[in-house]
Amino acid sequence: NAGVMQNPRHLVRRRGQEARLRCSPMKGHSHVYWYRQLPEEGLKFMVYLQKENIIDESGMPKERFSAEFPKEGPSILRIQQVVRGDSAAYFCASSSTSGDTGTDTQYFGPGTRLTVL
Amino acid sequence: KQEVTQIPAALSVPEGENLVLNCSFTDSAIYNLQWFRQDPGKGLTSLLLIQSSQREQTSGRLNASLDKSSGRSTLYIAASQPGDSATYLCAVNRYGNKLVFGAGTILRVKS
Numbered sequence: 001n002a003g004v005m006q007n008p009r010h011l012v013r014r015r016g017q018e019a020r021l022r023c024s025p026m027k028g029h030s031h032v033y034w035y036r037q038l039p040e041e042g043l044k045f046m047v048y049l050q051k052e053n054i055i056d057e058s059g060m061p062k063e064r065f066s067a068e069f070p071k072e073g074p075s076i077l078r079i080q081q082v083v084r085g086d087s088a089a090y091f092c093a094s095s096s097t098s099g100d101t102g103t104d105t106q107y108f109g110p111g112t113r114l115t116v117l
Numbered sequence: 118k119q120e121v122t123q124i125p126a127a128l129s130v131p132e133g134e135n136l137v138l139n140c141s142f143t144d145s146a147i148y149n150l151q152w153f154r155q156d157p158g159k160g161l162t163s164l165l166l167i168q169s170s171q172r173e174q175t176s177g178r179l180n181a182s183l184d185k186s187s188g189r190s191t192l193y194i195a196a197s198q199p200g201d202s203a204t205y206l207c208a209v210n211r212y213g214n215k216l217v218f219g220a221g222t223i224l225r226v227k228s
Contacts, residue, residue: 004160031214043161043206043218056213091160095214105151106216108161 002027004094004109005074012115019079019086021112025094032075033106034067037089049075082116089113119144119211123219130197131227138192138222140207145185151216152181152192153206161206165192197226 005024013019025032034046036059048056049069060067064082069075079086090113093106120143130136140150149168153161165174165181167190173182180193194201202225208216 033214033216035216035218042220043208043216045215045217048214056215059215093161093216104149104214105163105166106214107163108153110160113158 004029004092004107006090006092006109006112008112009110010113010115012117013082014117015083016081019082019114019116021077021079021090021092021114023075023077023092023094023109025075025092026096026107029094029096029107031095031097032069033093033095034075034077035091035093037091037111039088043091046077079114082114084116087114087116119147119209119217121207121209121217121219123205123207123222125222126220127223127225129225129227132197132199134197134226136194136197136224138194138205138207138224140190140192140219142188142190142209142217144211145188146211147185148210148212150181150183150190151208151210152179152190153208155204155206155221157204164205194224197224199226199228202226 032049035043037043045059047067064080066078089111091111092109095104097104122141124139151166152164167174167183178195183190204221206221207219
């Protein structure tokens with residue numbers, strides 16, 4: 001039973017390029033979350049998606065960042081025209097329910113470490 | 118706005134010692150609280166989840182307690198081992214499944 005999978009594990013981009021980060025949730029999970037961990041900072045929520053829907057994107061920077069979770073395939077976090085300040089670890093998590101009952105655990109992937117040169 | 122604070126920021130103990138990590142949060146209206154472990158350069162491993170209606174959860178040498186009214190949780194690690202060395206993160210789920218994390222406690226267990 002594979003856990004949450006993220007790829008690539010490490011990504012190097014030059015300023016101005018695009019970064020695409022992929023996340024495959026655990027089998028049976030339809031809720032996906034993206035978090036960012038900047039150097040020397042804690043994890044911060046970015047976006048919460050269900051299949052084909054963005055539920056909460058309150059943590060997403062207003063420009064250059066977008067996320068999707070299509071009907072088929074992994075969730076994608078896309079960063080356009082990357083800048084050095086985007087260098088961070090990006091973690092994806094998944095859960096089986098919406099968590100409103102208080103019983104749901106979010107399971108995290110190993111993360112993608114983005115370095116912008 | 119929910120804020121989560123973890124104390125201490127770092128802790129170094131000899132092997133075999135029992136220890137307590139602390140987590141406090143400003144808004145008591147939470148669904149649950151999770152404790153995670155993060156190893157250097159790795160992802161997060163969920164250790165324990167406590168629902169808002171619960172007082173504590175136990176898993177092996179780990180025991181987590183929750184006092185929602187005072188906005189506090191503790192993670193108790195019994196008989197610490199060098200393999201317990203990691204960063205321990207506390208996260209609260211207030212609503213909408215948006216976890217709010219503390220900055221973590223860096224634990225080092227010396228052999």
